[in-house]
Amino acid sequence: MKMKSFRKWAKRPALLIASALTAGLLAGCGANNDESGESSGSWADIEERGVLQVATSGTLFPASFHDDEEGLTGFEVELTREAADRLGLEVEFTEMGFDGMLTSINSGQVDLAVNDIDINEDREERFLFTEPYKFSYGAMIVRPDDYSGIETLEDLEGKKHGGAATTIYMQIAESYGAEGVTYENVTNDTYLRDIENGRLDVVMNDYYLQSLAIEALPEIDVIIHPDLFYHPNNQAMIMKEDNHELQERLNSVIQEMLEDGTVTTLSEQFFGGQDVSEEPDMEFEEPDVEYDDE
Template sequence: MKKRLLVLCSILFVLVLSACGSSESENADQASEDNVWESIQDSGKITVGTSGTLYPASYYPEGSDEITGYDVEVVKEIAKRLDLEVEFKTSDFNNMLASVQNGRVDMAANDIGVTEERKDKFTYSEPYKYSYTTMIVRKNDLSGIHSLEDLKGKKAGGEATTGYSDIAEELGAEVVAYGNTTNDVYLGDVDNGRTDLIINDYYLQSLALQAFPDLNITIHPDFKFDETANAAIMPKEATELKKQADKVLAEMREDGTLTKLSEEFFGGADVSKQPEDDIPTIEEVLEQQREENK
């Protein structure tokens, strides 16, 4: 009888410890999840990573030390509606993402594409920009690119580890990596032959061409693929920050603020809405080319 009581007490003791451990673990997870938002609330400020060199998403107008751009103004409006100050810290793309992970910034906003790979490491806000992928080439000869297979051996300008550089590498191009460089350097290198192409967002490339009309560059007429969504990126555990940002973004979409900001920075285009055209995936474009070459 005593032995049975001892065994029963031992089982109950283990169950109590397990329950306590589970509760403590859940509390620890909750504390971790809330830490980013609590820290922002305590300081009254949100710190945001961006490049300051990517027109029109994030840039400094000539002669100004005040950063602006579509992503920048979206974040400023989010901060304003959450009654927060906002501080921008500029860096190249790699350091931007590292700063989100190590807590140096609370989020990053810089025309950042939503990808499944990044979802494993980060939390995204709801998208506030939609577009698709195109490529800039030399105007006089399309940089010798008449099919996607022609990218093999070509030099593609871009920042290392971006989705666009990954596409270039998958298609056999050699990525010429730049740091936190302004558009004129990228575009000028296609013009002068140091590189052959730039794979990037359609709207960004369209505006870049308008800004540098004297360069021998154009958007390739035959290729548009992979519809994209862009959003702010946050630490994986920042669930409450995401919740707060998404709530404000929904309000901004509903009251027309996103449309207004988009039209201001994208020449009247509303990038806050998904493209109406049916944009093929890169796999579909490649399959079509294989069929045509049979």
């Protein structure tokens, strides 16, 4: 199995634990084009309405989740709010599973999506991304007594892997012969308990998201596999392929936030003191799989 450094493979794909069916869609901007050829969600339209319409799941701790006191919050939720504020805009979030996000961008129902969404070659052919603000890699949640019988990626054959049908991690698992068990837009405790009780053998996902999910639910007897790390990746905001001015303006304020320490502060707040805006200096196992992003 090939081993690759993070920097060389930093633009490979990844996704999230929770994702699946659309929970609801904004009835806002339509998908009609104006005379300039831009969609009705172009920067001129956004600036005129004064509101940035954003899709997110609301179930993916700590990127996008609900707090009893704060309501919808999370690393990317607050990062988006700060970016919008610096652009003189308000934000309206619409919560949905990942499967609905890209469709909603293309239909003009939202301007962009934030939900630990990975930059990859297939998406870059069909959408625009901002510059990345989070760098990570893949990990596995397994049972602690025998690591669910998994020592290498090849040992995924015959195991039960949980996730949404269209995630990159599901594609990796199934490419190695795992049986995919699909879930709707559920919270992390559902996955972790199903690993503990044997309904699942493994959930493959972002290292930081998985480590925090386990830390938040210590009563569930699962762990992160200590020896298998793979699939370096980075995340950013994703938007319609013709919305170049929105991309440029967001890139400008994201760069400001990286330089003035705002992104680091938000990262440390939501990721237990860790700075996810820094690229980790490690080597990873690179899965032998061709990714198919619907």
